[in-house]
Amino acid sequence: MFALSSGMPPAAIGVVRVSGPQAGAALEVLAGRLPPPRHASLAMLKDEMGAALDRALILWFPGPATSTGEDLAELHLHGGRAVVAAVEAMLGSLPGLRPAIAGEFTRRAFENGRIDLAEAEGLADLLAAETESQRVQALGIAGGHVSRAVAEWQERLLGLMAGAEAELNFADEDDVEVAEGVAQRLIAGMAGLSAELGEWLGRPAAEVIAEGLSVVIAGPPNAGKSTLINALAQRELAIVSPVAGTTRDVIETPLALDGIAMRFSDTAGLRAESADDIEMIGIDRARAAVEAADILLWLGRPKDVPGHPRAILIAAQADRWRGDAAAEADAAHCDLILSATTGEGMDKLHSHVVEMARTLLPREGEAALRQRQRIALAEAREWLTIEAGSREARDLILIAERLRLAGAALDRITGRAGVEDMLDALFGRFCIGK
Incomplete structure (x- = not known):
C-alpha cells in the first residue's frame, strides 16, 4: 500500500x-x-x-x-x-x-505488534489535538504511558495467576493449611492491585481533555450572562437585550484558555415562574446544564447560588451598580467583581477559571483514561475485589477464575490476549515438570 x-x-x-x-x-x-x-x-x-x-x-x-x-x-x-x-x-x-x-x-x-490499542488511540487523539493540554495528554498515551502501566499490572497479575494455577495443579491436596496460606497471599496481592487501579479510576477522564471542560454561565434574567459570553468569545454570539427572558436556549462556544480546551455555555435566566412556556423549557435546560457543568460561573446573588462543587461567584455588571449599598454588600461575598462591558475583572476571571480547571485535569506526568479503558479497568478492579471471610476467599478455584477474568479485562485496554503469557509465567517461574 x-x-x-x-x-x-x-x-x-x-x-x-x-x-x-x-x-x-x-x-x-x-x-x-x-x-x-x-x-x-x-x-x-x-x-x-x-x-x-x-x-x-x-x-x-x-x-x-x-x-x-x-x-x-x-x-x-x-x-x-x-x-x-x-x-x-x-x-x-x-x-x-x-x-x-x-x-x-x-x-x-x-x-504487527508495533503499537497496542491504547497507543493507537493516543495517536488518534494526537492528530486531533487542538490545545496544549490535548497535545500533552495524547502524546503521553501515544508514547505508551497507559500501556506501560497496564503491562506492569499484567505482570503482577500473571504472577498471581501462575501461583494459583501451580497450587491447584501440583500442591498436595491434603495440605489444607498450605492452600489457605496461598489464598491469603493471593488475596493480599489482589487487594494491592485493586487499590492501584482505583487510583487510576479516580483521575479525570480523557474525554474531559479531548472535548473540553464544561463552563456554564448562569444566573437570573438580565444578570449580564450574554454580555459575558460575547466578551469571552470576542464576537456577538448571544443576543443582548434589556428584555428579560431573551435567551431561550443554551448557547455554547468552544474556547481555549492557557492551552486548556473549554466549552462555555450561556443559559436562560433562572427564575421560578414565567408566563412563557418556551422560556420555561429554556430554564429547565439551564438547570440541567448547571448540574452537568464542570465549572459554574454564577452571576446572581451569592445566597441564590445553586449547590455546585466548583462555583465561581461573580458580581457582574459592576459598571451599573457602583454606589448601590445592597449590591456592594452582595459583591463583598463574591469571588470577583466584573464588568464585561468595560473589561474590569476579565483577567481575574480568566485566572480563576484556569486555576479551577487545572484541578480537574491530570497532574503533570499522569495519563487519563478514555471511557472504553475506564470500563475495562473498572471491570478488572471488580474481579480483583473479594470480600474478606467469604467463601470465595477460601476457594482457590474461584480466586483463579477471578484472576483470569481480571486479566481478560486488562487485555482489552491494549487489545492483546494474555493466555500464552500466563502459561509462560507458570512454567518459566516454577520450573514445573523438570
Whole structure:
C-alpha cells in the first residue's frame, strides 16, 4: 500500500510512504536501486518508460523494525500537485500495490505488534489535538504511558495467576493449611492491585481533555450572562437585550484558555415562574446544564447560588451598580467583581477559571483514561475485589477464575490476549515438570 503522508500539495515537500512486501521492489523500479537501510539518498525517480518524475530523497527501512512492522519505503518529493500525482500514478500501476485506506498504516502497526490499542488511540487523539493540554495528554498515551502501566499490572497479575494455577495443579491436596496460606497471599496481592487501579479510576477522564471542560454561565434574567459570553468569545454570539427572558436556549462556544480546551455555555435566566412556556423549557435546560457543568460561573446573588462543587461567584455588571449599598454588600461575598462591558475583572476571571480547571485535569506526568479503558479497568478492579471471610476467599478455584477474568479485562485496554503469557509465567517461574 502507499499514501501521501504529509500535508496536501502544494507544499515544500511531499512524503509518500510505501509499506508491505512489495515496498522494496517498488523503490527499485522508481529509483533503480535500494539505498542502504535507514540512510537518505538522492535519486532520480522515473516511470516505466524511463521518463523522469522527480529528483527526490529516498529511504529504505527493512521490516520488521519499522513503524508498520513491514518493509517500508519513503519518497521525499518536491511537493507540487503534479509531482505527487505522477509518482502516485506510477506506484498504482505496479503489480501488488494499491492506495492505502484511512488509518491503514496505524492499523498495520497494531496488527504487527508495533503499537497496542491504547497507543493507537493516543495517536488518534494526537492528530486531533487542538490545545496544549490535548497535545500533552495524547502524546503521553501515544508514547505508551497507559500501556506501560497496564503491562506492569499484567505482570503482577500473571504472577498471581501462575501461583494459583501451580497450587491447584501440583500442591498436595491434603495440605489444607498450605492452600489457605496461598489464598491469603493471593488475596493480599489482589487487594494491592485493586487499590492501584482505583487510583487510576479516580483521575479525570480523557474525554474531559479531548472535548473540553464544561463552563456554564448562569444566573437570573438580565444578570449580564450574554454580555459575558460575547466578551469571552470576542464576537456577538448571544443576543443582548434589556428584555428579560431573551435567551431561550443554551448557547455554547468552544474556547481555549492557557492551552486548556473549554466549552462555555450561556443559559436562560433562572427564575421560578414565567408566563412563557418556551422560556420555561429554556430554564429547565439551564438547570440541567448547571448540574452537568464542570465549572459554574454564577452571576446572581451569592445566597441564590445553586449547590455546585466548583462555583465561581461573580458580581457582574459592576459598571451599573457602583454606589448601590445592597449590591456592594452582595459583591463583598463574591469571588470577583466584573464588568464585561468595560473589561474590569476579565483577567481575574480568566485566572480563576484556569486555576479551577487545572484541578480537574491530570497532574503533570499522569495519563487519563478514555471511557472504553475506564470500563475495562473498572471491570478488572471488580474481579480483583473479594470480600474478606467469604467463601470465595477460601476457594482457590474461584480466586483463579477471578484472576483470569481480571486479566481478560486488562487485555482489552491494549487489545492483546494474555493466555500464552500466563502459561509462560507458570512454567518459566516454577520450573514445573523438570
